Amino acid sequence: MKRREIVHSRAGAKRVIRQRILAGLFATLLGGGLTGCGTTMSDITGTHVLTGAEWYLAFDVISIINSDKTLVDHAVSLSTGRDCSTIRKLDGKSYCKKDPVPEPPLYCYRSLAAVSCYRTPDPYNTGAQTIDWPPTRSRSL
Numbered sequence: 200m201k202r203r204e205i206v207h208s209r210a211g212a213k214r215v216i217r218q219r220i221l222a223g224l225f226a227t228l229l230g231g232g233l234t235g236c237g238t239t240m241s242d243i244t245g246t247h248v249l250t251g252a253e254w255y256l257a258f259d260v261i262s263i264i265n266s267d268k269t270l271v272d273h274a275v276s277l278s279t280g281r282d283c284s285t286i287r288k289l290d291g292k293s294y295c296k297k298d299p300v301p302e303p304p305l306y307c308y309r310s311l312a313a314v315s316c317y318r319t320p321d322p323y324n325t326g327a328q329t330i331d332w333p334p335t336r337s338r339s340l
Contacts, residue, residue: 214267217286221260307332 249257259270267286268276275283275295283295307316308327316332 213290218264221263305332 255270262268262270262273263286266273268284269286272284279295281295281298285294287296288294303318305316305318306320306329307314308321308325309315309330314330314332320329321327
């Protein structure tokens with residue numbers, strides 16, 4: 200396997216392990232792990248109404264499993280406009296992804312035997328039309 204495939208398979212394996220751990224924690228907590236050994240009214244009646252903390256935990260675990268973000272991470276991402284994740288921070292990366300630096304546009308023109316691209320539009324004042332390069336659609340020059 201190539202190095203990139205190994206890295207991706209390790210990341211996928213970590214994600215699956217994390218999902219299984221969180222699913223087990225979720226099942227334990229919602230299955231009565233919070234009530235302890237005592238008999239509660241829900242044990243007698245056979246019904247169980249989730250508390251606010253249990254609902255929050257349930258939605259937080261579901262959010263982590265599906266998006267690798269907690270509910271707080273989603274709120275921070277919405278307020279900052281950046282992609283923030285506690286799981287990414289636990290993996291040793293930065294909490295919020297750095298914004299990519301946009302590359303300056305290229306202005307490409309047909310020349311005699313090839314295509315020439317420049318950082319400024321029409322640097323030699325030839326009046327030539329720019330072309331779409333590299334081609335983004337399947338078409339010939």
